[in-house]
Amino acid sequence: MSQKKPEKLVDENNIRLDGRKLNDIRPVKIEVGVLSNADGSAYIEQGKNRILAGVYGPREIHPRHQALPDRAALRCRYHMAPFSVQERKSPAPSRREQEISKVMREALLPSVFTEYYPRTAIDLFVEVLQADGGTRCAGIIVASLALADAGIPMLELVSACAAGNADGRLILDLTDGEDKNGEADMPLAYMSNSNAVTLLQMDGMVTQEEFEQMVNMAIEGCKQLNQIQKEVLKTKYLNAKEADTEKEEEAKEEAA
Ligand code: CDP
Numbered sequence: 001m002s003q004k005k006p007e008k009l010v011d012e013n014n015i016r017l018d019g020r021k022l023n024d025i026r027p028v029k030i031e032v033g034v035l036s037n038a039d040g041s042a043y044i045e046q047g048k049n050r051i052l053a054g055v056y057g058p059r060e061i062h063p064r065h066q067a068l069p070d071r072a073a074l075r076c077r078y079h080m081a082p083f084s085v086q087e088r089k090s091p092a093p094s095r096r097e098q099e100i101s102k103v104m105r106e107a108l109l110p111s112v113f114t115e116y117y118p119r120t121a122i123d124l125f126v127e128v129l130q131a132d133g134g135t136r137c138a139g140i141i142v143a144s145l146a147l148a149d150a151g152i153p154m155l156e157l158v159s160a161c162a163a164g165n166a167d168g169r170l171i172l173d174l175t176d177g178e179d180k181n182g183e184a185d186m187p188l189a190y191m192s193n194s195n196a197v198t199l200l201q202m203d204g205m206v207t208q209e210e211f212e213q214m215v216n217m218a219i220e221g222c223k224q225l226n227q228i229q230k231e232v233l234k235t236k237y238l239n240a241k242e243a244d245t246e247k248e249e250e251a252k253e254e255a256a
Pocket residue numbers: 085086087089096131132133134135136137176179187
């Protein structure tokens with residue numbers, strides 16, 4: 001079932017089909033530590049995207065020959081559930097999923113101190129439950145939080161956001177409809193403190209000037225998402241700390 005191409009993606013007042021302004025990101029809701037069997041996990045709702053990430057490790061590596069003598073091997077699998085898109089997707093890994101697994105791993109690797117855990121594996125699983133454009137970016141955001149939740153030492157969190165071009169206007173954080181019907185889509189991953197871009201891909205044609213503006217726009221989007229990521233982590237650990245203090249106090253009262 002394919003959707004009809006809308007006449008316009010951006011109206012004369014520069015408002016997009018979902019009511020956003022050109023440089024607005026979609027509403028996001030993130031939770032950390034949502035799975036009890038994984039060492040670390042996170043979940044994101046971003047517009048209509050629903051994505052879950054789980055991390056195991058650092059742990060013994062199998063098969064053994066994948067062990068690296070001086071650091072941990074970061075392995076990443078991005079997978080879309082068959083029901084995540086309008087046309088049922090085969091559960092078998094597609095070329096696209098293999099590519100996204102590779103670029104996500106490369107986007108996250110510079111942030112992880114893999115050298116602390118030689119000869120081990122850090123396994124990262126990203127499951128897309130519902131997709132509406134920009135899933136590699138949203139996947140990087142939750143994957144980075146899941147790594148932090150697993151207690152893996154990291155330089156900083158990695159954020160990601162796409163910028164693009166639709167109806168001749170530059171837009172931020174594209175939906176599937178904007179990606180498919182627009183002129184260009186450029187996902188970018190970014191480490192805010194280090195001011196380092198760790199992923200840059202592009203579909204479509206833009207001028208050099210537009211390209212530079214899109215990079216800056218995507219970086220601004222990443223900075224906003226980075227703030228949200230940090231707040232989510234802080235809230236989770238402050239709540240955990242408060243719960244621990246309460247428990248300690250209860251235990252003291254019981255003992256007295
Ligand atoms: O999700 P992302 O933008 O990182 O990757 P993409 O390859 O540019 O895909 C854009 C969107 O196409 C996805 O987010 C899905 O909404 C949609 N898609 C789909 O409908 N069916 C697929 N088999 C793959 C992607």
